[in-house]
Amino acid sequence: MGISILNDKCIGCKLCVPACPFGVITVAEKKALIGDACTLCGACEPACKFGAIKFAYETGPAADLSAYQGVWVFAEQRGGKLADVALELLGEGRQLATVLQQPLAAFLLGSGIGHLAKELIAFGAERVYVADHADLRGFIEDSYTTVLTEMARAQKPNIILLGATAIGRSLAPRVAARLGTGLTADCTGLAADPGTKDLLQTRPAFGGNVMATILTQNHRPQMATVRPRVFCPLPKDENRIGETVNWNLAKTVFDHRVKLLESMTAQDEKVNLAEAEIIVSAGRGLGDQKNLCLVKDLADALGGVVGASRAVVDAGWIAYQHQVGQTGKTVRPKLYVACGIHGAIQHLAGMQSAEVIVAINKNPEAPIFKVAHYGIVGDAMEVIPEMLKELKKAK
Amino acid sequence: MKIVVCIKQVPGTTEVKINPETNTLIREGIPNEINVLDLYAIEEALRLKERLGESTVVALSMGPPQAAESLRQTIALGADEAILLSDRAFAGADTLATAYTLAEAIKKIGDVSLILCGKQAVDGDTAQVGPEVAENLGWPHLTYVRKINEIGGQEVIAERMTDDGYERLSLPLPALLTVIKEINEPRLPGIKGQMRAKKAEIPIWTAESLNADPDRIGQKGSPTWVKKIFYPESTVTAEIIAGSPSEQAACVVERLKGLGMA
Numbered sequence: 001m002g003i004s005i006l007n008d009k010c011i012g013c014k015l016c017v018p019a020c021p022f023g024v025i026t027v028a029e030k031k032a033l034i035g036d037a038c039t040l041c042g043a044c045e046p047a048c049k050f051g052a053i054k055f056a057y058e059t060g061p062a063a064d065l066s067a068y069q070g071v072w073v074f075a076e077q078r079g080g081k082l083a084d085v086a087l088e089l090l091g092e093g094r095q096l097a098t099v100l101q102q103p104l105a106a107f108l109l110g111s112g113i114g115h116l117a118k119e120l121i122a123f124g125a126e127r128v129y130v131a132d133h134a135d136l137r138g139f140i141e142d143s144y145t146t147v148l149t150e151m152a153r154a155q156k157p158n159i160i161l162l163g164a165t166a167i168g169r170s171l172a173p174r175v176a177a178r179l180g181t182g183l184t185a186d187c188t189g190l191a192a193d194p195g196t197k198d199l200l201q202t203r204p205a206f207g208g209n210v211m212a213t214i215l216t217q218n219h220r221p222q223m224a225t226v227r228p229r230v231f232c233p234l235p236k237d238e239n240r241i242g243e244t245v246n247w248n249l250a251k252t253v254f255d256h257r258v259k260l261l262e263s264m265t266a267q268d269e270k271v272n273l274a275e276a277e278i279i280v281s282a283g284r285g286l287g288d289q290k291n292l293c294l295v296k297d298l299a300d301a302l303g304g305v306v307g308a309s310r311a312v313v314d315a316g317w318i319a320y321q322h323q324v325g326q327t328g329k330t331v332r333p334k335l336y337v338a339c340g341i342h343g344a345i346q347h348l349a350g351m352q353s354a355e356v357i358v359a360i361n362k363n364p365e366a367p368i369f370k371v372a373h374y375g376i377v378g379d380a381m382e383v384i385p386e387m388l389k390e391l392k393k394a395k
Numbered sequence: 396m397k398i399v400v401c402i403k404q405v406p407g408t409t410e411v412k413i414n415p416e417t418n419t420l421i422r423e424g425i426p427n428e429i430n431v432l433d434l435y436a437i438e439e440a441l442r443l444k445e446r447l448g449e450s451t452v453v454a455l456s457m458g459p460p461q462a463a464e465s466l467r468q469t470i471a472l473g474a475d476e477a478i479l480l481s482d483r484a485f486a487g488a489d490t491l492a493t494a495y496t497l498a499e500a501i502k503k504i505g506d507v508s509l510i511l512c513g514k515q516a517v518d519g520d521t522a523q524v525g526p527e528v529a530e531n532l533g534w535p536h537l538t539y540v541r542k543i544n545e546i547g548g549q550e551v552i553a554e555r556m557t558d559d560g561y562e563r564l565s566l567p568l569p570a571l572l573t574v575i576k577e578i579n580e581p582r583l584p585g586i587k588g589q590m591r592a593k594k595a596e597i598p599i600w601t602a603e604s605l606n607a608d609p610d611r612i613g614q615k616g617s618p619t620w621v622k623k624i625f626y627p628e629s630t631v632t633a634e635i636i637a638g639s640p641s642e643q644a645a646c647v648v649e650r651l652k653g654l655g656m657a
Contacts, residue, residue, distance in 0.1 A: 022426060036483075046624050055621070078558065141537075166558045170536075173525075174526045185522060201619075204627070205520065208627070209626075210625075213622045213624075213625075217618075258535045258567075259564060262562065262563040263561075272558055302651075358647055364635075374636060382640040383644055386641045386644030
């Protein structure tokens with residue numbers, strides 16, 4: 001079993017009992033007992049103040065991983081434009097590469113995208129691998145997985161980072177499974193161990209109630225996805241020097257079993273919440289669908305986009321694309337204004353990392369105030385028009 | 396057509412909070428439930444069955460013994476069969492090991508045309524298992540599916556959400572799709588369903604039943620492992636702005652201007 005109670009340290013204080021999300025810990029005769037239904041999730045370990053809970057991992061003999069070198073960033077591009085997250089990952093990649101004393105490279109897949117290599121170099125890539133092929137024009141899992149795994153097997157990078165975008169979250173697990181390696185999703189923190197060359201991957205779990213630091217010790221490449229706006233890009237420097245390597249796809253076999261039939265952009269204006277800097281979000285506290293226009297006005301006045309709580313989407317007031325939260329989108333804007341949003345834990349999981357959070361709610365006990373930087377106890381329907389007046393004054 | 400729906404029993408995260416005095420996690424209320432997004436996958440499978448006729452829906456889950464309760468729930472909703480993969484040897488599995496185990500079970504079930512999964516589970520939040528199962532089986536997959544337009548003997552046409560909008564693609568069967576909430580409105584179980592569920596037998600398959608490679612399951616089969624768990628520091632204390640709506644508005648706009656955001 002991977003977990004045990006050290007009986008000499010356990011005093012039966014029972015702090016671990018409610019900490020178990022699955023309810024499998026009991027205390028009998030002043031000693032804790034972990035039941036059979038334990039899933040080895042680890043949530044109990046930090047609950048014990050006496051160090052009585054111990055995780056034991058069978059890591060097996062350490063593999064020789066020294067051949068794996070390099071920090072790679074997937075240079076996601078859509079329609080010939082690099083995704084911001086790719087540049088942000090180059091920024092973080094630079095730090096990791098320095099600690100590890102390994103090269104930093106970007107790998108770029110697409111069709112007619114060779115010119116983007118210069119931009120990647122300007123943002124810090126020492127080398128850019130370019131796979132340019134008609135079959136890579138739009139994102140299809142099969143072709144991208146084939147090329148990426150080919151490149152990874154040939155070049156043996158130590159680390160591969162991808163944005164946790166719609167593309168990244170579909171591509172990364174497929175590649176990880178094909179390479180038989182570990183993947184950690186939605187990392188909010190990364191660090192490198194210069195000795196072991198391990199990547200320490202930190203991410204939230206249980207809706208953000210708990211943080212976990214994860215390692216892929218015995219497998220390479222170590223893969224991780226990171227959400228947009230978690231890291232910052234390096235300043236663009238056109239004088240940076242880098243190498244472009246055109247990947248030879250002559251022998252690559254592309255599978256055409258999956259076909260793209262139609263591509264549709266969002267019906268209303270493009271709502272990319274994940275990359276938005278300012279989001280004004282609507283909750284049920286607004287009372288009625290027609291009141292959403294106030295939220296839209298405020299978003300326009302601040303130069304942001306409209307978000308929504310699950311309740312509002314479920315009520316049919318606004319399309320699912322606007323939903324912020326655990327079953328919607330996770331966002332990290334500079335500014336998040338929550339209007340009439342209660343702050344259920346699943347909503348907070350989707351927005352609590354915003355730099356500045358303003359919350360407006362009639363209920364002073366609303367949990368949204370626990371994560372807000374500025375709280376207004378009041379009726380959003382009264383406060384927002386006043387805010388619009390104030391914002392107009394500035395202009 | 397045989398449709399498999401992969402489900403996961405998860406803690407009721409609504410009820411998981413941090414106790415500010417002891418700084419530990421507290422789970423209150425109902426400890427376990429079906430992962431909410433899986434309900435949408437089950438619903439879609441049931442609708443496909445209704446649409447196509449002559450189909451079976453099999454619910455599958457890897458978990459500890461109590462996960463059988465969630466599987467029973469799928470029977471109540473209308474699934475024809477439910478299978479639990481449970482074995483001490485499966486515990487501690489990360490997404491790779493879980494995907495291997497589920498894929499082996501699907502191979503054992505045999506003759507499966509379509510696998511539906513929820514986009515992600517609300518405890519791990521990785522959204523990795525679906526695509527990894529597809530890779531293990533060598534099947535095509537799509538994530539973030541909001542609609543299944545057509546499905547026939549050889550092919551499925553579905554729409555997936557992208558960062559910029561939507562795309563419609565065709566995939567040959569067998570295939571795996573992970574679904575988002577937009578796809579449907581899940582039904583509630585009826586009395587008949589609940590009675591069926593009470594009587595249903597849920598077989599338990601172990602590592603031996605699957606002839607699973609011991610190096611690919613459970614902790615052993617997991618390249619990732621948790622080095623440390625800690626509680627995030629709650630660093631925010633709200634500045635509560637008092638006054639009339641116009642005073643509150645003036646104050647907050649001033650704060651935002653000071654931060655360069657207005």
